[in-house]
Amino acid sequence: MDTTTTQVFRPLDSGGGRNRVTELRCNFCGSDRCEERRIEYLYSHQGEHLLVPNTPAEVCLNCGMAYYDAAVLEEIERRFFAIRNKSEEPDRYINMPEKSFVG
Numbered sequence: 612m613d614t615t616t617t618q619v620f621r622p623l624d625s626g627g628g629r630n631r632v633t634e635l636r637c638n639f640c641g642s643d644r645c646e647e648r649r650i651e652y653l654y655s656h657q658g659e660h661l662l663v664p665n666t667p668a669e670v671c672l673n674c675g676m677a678y679y680d681a682a683v684l685e686e687i688e689r690r691f692f693a694i695r696n697k698s699e700e701p702d703r704y705i706n707m708p709e710k711s712f713v714g
């Protein structure tokens with residue numbers, strides 16, 4: 612089995628949400644050195660997966676933990692179910708990385 616990647620979701624509850632200067636302290640290692648990046652986010656739900664490229668996230672420069680905006684996660688979830696219900700097309704289909712399950 613693969614090791615499970617732990618993702619911590621931090622709701623943006625500071626109101627407004629327009630201020631790009633975040634004072635995010637990593638829950639994992641306690642570092643306050645975070646950088647906004649765009650990374651690939653894999654949403655999983657009951658064995659189905661949606662890969663979302665260019666997902667904005669705050670990434671801890673110390674340990675690499677990624678923090679996502681609650682609004683971003685809501686949009687990803689909305690999109691996942693829209694695609695599942697065939698009301699939206701995904702940007703692209705992906706094949707899950709081949710797992711070396713033999714036999």
Ligand SMILES: [Zn+2]
Nearest residue numbers: 637640671674
């Ligand atoms: Zn950290």
